[in-house]
Structures are given as C-alpha cells and as structure tokens.
Amino acid sequence: MSLVSRSTARRRTTVAAALGGALALALTACGSPASHDSSMPGRHTPSAASTAQGTHHDDSAMPGMTMNTGDGLVTKKDGYTLAAKAATLPAGKATSYRFAITGPDAKPVTDFAVEQTKRLHFYAIRSDLTGFQHGHPTMADDGTWTAGLGALRPGSWRLFAQFTPRTGAGKGQDFVLSRTVTVPGSAATTVLPKASTTATVDGYTVTVHGELMAGMAHPLTVTVNKDGKPVTDLQPYLGTYAHLTAFHEGDQAFAHLHPENKVAGRRGGSSLSFHAELAKSGNWRLFLQFRTAGTLHTAALTLRVS
Template sequence: MSDPIPAAPDRSTIRLALVVGGLVLAVLLGFGLGRLNTAGTVATGATSSTADHTHPPGTGAHDHSAVTGTDQGAGGEPGGLSVSSAGYTFVPLASEFPAGQPGQLRFQVRDAQGRAVTRFAVVHDKPMHLIVVRRDLTGYQHLHPTMASDGTWSVPLTLAQPGVWRAYADFTVVADNGGQAAVTLGVDLVAPGGYQPRPLPAPATSTTVDGFTVGYQGSPQAGATVPVTFTIEGAGGTAALERYLGAYGHLVALREGDLGYLHVHPEPELVDGQVKFWLTTPGAGRYRLYLDFQVANKVHTAEFTLTIP
C-alpha cells in the first residue's frame, strides 16, 4: 500500500515562511555590508594619515605633535619632552661640545630593536628638522642635517655659550608598509663652563630683527586653537616675503620649564600680506616664540615672549 500524499501547505504557511526567510537574508546581508563598511573606514583612515604627513602642496596651517605621531589637535601635549617616543630613540654620538667652538653633531634615530632608521619622508622640503636652543631659551638655531647611508645624521653645530642645551629632532618615519609617523624627540647637549642663565624678555607683540619690525596679532589661549597673524615691515614698508621650506613662515614655540615643543606651519598663502598661523598652546605658562621668515634669500628669526594665563 503506497504512502499517503502529504497535504500541500496552505497559502498562509507559505507566506510566513517567505517573510521569515526574507528577514534572515536581510540580517545576513546587513552584517556583511557592515563588515565591508568598517574595513573601508580603516583603509580610508590609513590613507588620510599618510597624506597628512607628506603634506602635499596647498596643505593648510597645522601643528606637528610628536606625542601622537599625528598633526596636533586642540589640547594636545607638545613634543620633544622625551628622548624616546612611539618606538624611536634619539641617539647623539656625542653630547658634549666646547662652548663657542665650531663642532659637528652626529646622531641616529633608532627603532625599538636598536636599528638605525634610514627611511624618512621629505616634509617641508627636508627629511629632518633639528632645533637647538639653550635651556634658558636663548641661542635658537633651526638646522637641517644630512644623512649617511648607515642612518647617521650630521650637521655643523656651535653652542655659543656654556650651559645645557636642548636639541629637537623633528622628522617623519616611513615604515616598511609605506605608512608614515611624525615624531619629535628631544635630548640634552652640554657646553661645559660657567652657566649664566638669562631671564626671558617681557611679553611683547612687536620686536625688531635685522632691520625688520615684526609684530603679531592674536590672543592664544590654553587648549584652544586660535589665529595668530604676523606682519613683517622693512625700511620701505611691507617686506617682500619669500617661501622658506615651502611656506612664508615657520613658527616654533617652546614652553618655559619643561621646554615642550610646538612646530607650527601657516596658511599656504599670505592673508592681506600677513603670515597666518593657527596656534594651539597646551596649557598655561610662558612660551618663547621663534618666527623664521625669508627676504632676499636670507632667513631671519624674530623672537617673542608669550604668557598664557
């Protein structure tokens, strides 16, 4: 005797099965698309980070932060406070220099395995920016060392007066996978002798250097990003500024006490003949500002004392 033929499901049962199946399919598709979107965000972020550190032409004003390896945001801590950060170490081959005598600073940047790093991105026309200043914030120098094939950097250096000096290596490392990380490391150098620290000049918004009158407008505030514009006047009026390292000015700010380091770049074009920066100071205190600008193929540096309440 043959088995009975099962009754066909009614229409309501078929309709319910289709609804349930559709819901399951939608959930599965949504999960898959979500994973794809998440992966796309990570990839986009990595690409953006790389672009930030190569700084293509037209890049706007920004700060360099050595703590995070990215451009500094509001409230970020300054760099250069440590000899090691982000897996890299600043290793000078000698740290003592006779005061007032020309010498040669040689150093390496080493990775976490102690190997000399040899791949650096060219940022603002140079692969390495070296800032040197005495701990009383005098004797500022902005230098550009050259690198040998073994990763040893060298640059002529004169520490004009006895004392402890701070050297900042400001650079961008290129990893094996092509990723880039901006880092600033600081190390102390010594010029033996009687150290006579100089007090900081009083705060002022105008100064003179090499026949130029330089002034700034703006009210920097702790933890906030605010515009600061500089005017440079010569004997005949507004100075004919030239691009130096790809920009119309470079601003370094050092915090009194711990010598925390900020390196700020301006808007790509002059604004009404002025050099405009966006400055973020991380906290209260006194800062020394160093503005590098170029006229007639010569670089000049104007210095200011700034107090942040």
C-alpha cells in the same frame, strides 16, 4: 619646541611597539659633512640652498596642517629613539652632533618622508631659551645624521629632531624627540625678555596678533613691516613664507606652527596666518624665520599664554 600645529587630517594612529635595544649600534664613527642654516635671534644668515640628500623638495606647503607630536621632551616614543653618544659639546666654537633615529627593531631608520622640503628638522635651544638654532643635518647611508651647530654658550642645551618615517611601524607618524647635552663653562642665565607682541630684526618689525589659551586651537596672525610699510617680498622658505617655532619657559617644551597661507609665487605679502595650539600656559619664546632677498631673518619674542 600637543604643541605642534597641523590639521587633524594629519593625525595618525600611534603604534605601540617594543623599545629598541642597544643604541650604540646605531651610531658609527663617520658621517657626511653637515649642512645647516642655523639662525640666532637678531642675526641674519644667507639662505641655504636645497640640501642634496637624494630626496625631492616639495615646495608646495601644507598650509593649516597640524601634527600630534607631543611636546618633544622625550628621547623615545612608540619604539623610536633619538640615539646619540655625546653628552657634552664644546663651548664657543662651531661643532657637530651625530645621532641616529632607531626604530622598534633597534636598527637605524634610513627612510624618511619629506616634510617642509626636508627629511629631518633639527633644533637647538639653551635652557634659558637663548641661542636658538634650526638646521637640516645630512644623513649617511648607514642612518647616521650629522648636524652642524654654531658656537654654543656654556650651559644646558636641548637638541630636537623632528621627522616622519616613510616606512615601518611608524610610517606616516610625526615625531619630535630630544636629548640634552652640557656645554662646559660658566653658565650665566639670561632673563627671558618680557612678553611683547612685537619684535624687530634687521630693520623689520614683526607683530603677533591673537589671544592664545592653553590647550585650545586659536588663529594667530603675524605681520611683517619695514619702514612702517607692509613687506611684499617674502620669499618661500621651507615650502612656506615663514617658519614659526616656539619653546615653553621652564621645560623647553616644543611647538612647531605652520602658516596657513599657500605659497603662490616667488613673493609673499606681509600677513601670515597660523593655526596655533600651545598646550601649556605661561611664557613661550617664539622664533619666526622668514627670507627676503636671499637672506634668512630670525625674529624672537616672548608670548604669554593664559
């Protein structure tokens, strides 16, 4: 979904390296069962427990941090590749997607830094910006990731992997890489909803405050109300009180925005501040994920960037 926001202190020097060789060597026929908490707009799912991947969970957020990952519309960057064999996925039923992240030596990377409590964040979005899913795959010892996906509608989908190598040439550098897959069948396009500063989901009203201009950092505030009153029971989710992802209409460019609010207990208030920088003008589809009473909610709205 430079589009992903975190503070400039997180920006690292990119490393020019030779691109990897044969990608098929990165994949194996086996993988661990998927563990994900994919969410569809207007639908809520039980919150996922912490994934057991042998890593610690850093529940202290990094508020205000930004990442210079680009727009995520490339399969390869600085010698790192999102390697996968599948070019199609089945329609209308849960499925899984297997892939590996290969490094400049063409070997699968297995050592990843924990970012927002996970070693890798995985996203799926249809070309018309519907069907949003956000999950956290499991990795086998050989570096093969298995991402569980909910039922997909026919059409073209883009799958994103967001990660930070903990060792190697790209140590500490943040990446977002993606590949497209086709889901066979009659692919009717859904018209993007008109730009609006509010959205409702599961009885909650989400409102976005702030005027954004392409290529410039601006403050963005999101408030969450229920029954006309500000909520006070937001629960930590991925180390913050909310998770905000955005995709650009037309090319599906990716942006990941982090709230600047520090997690200060098991309950948070209704106002969330973001440091937003969206590089392109036009319509962006925003997906705000927040948790209350153990249930994960996903609100979607279209935001116009001038």
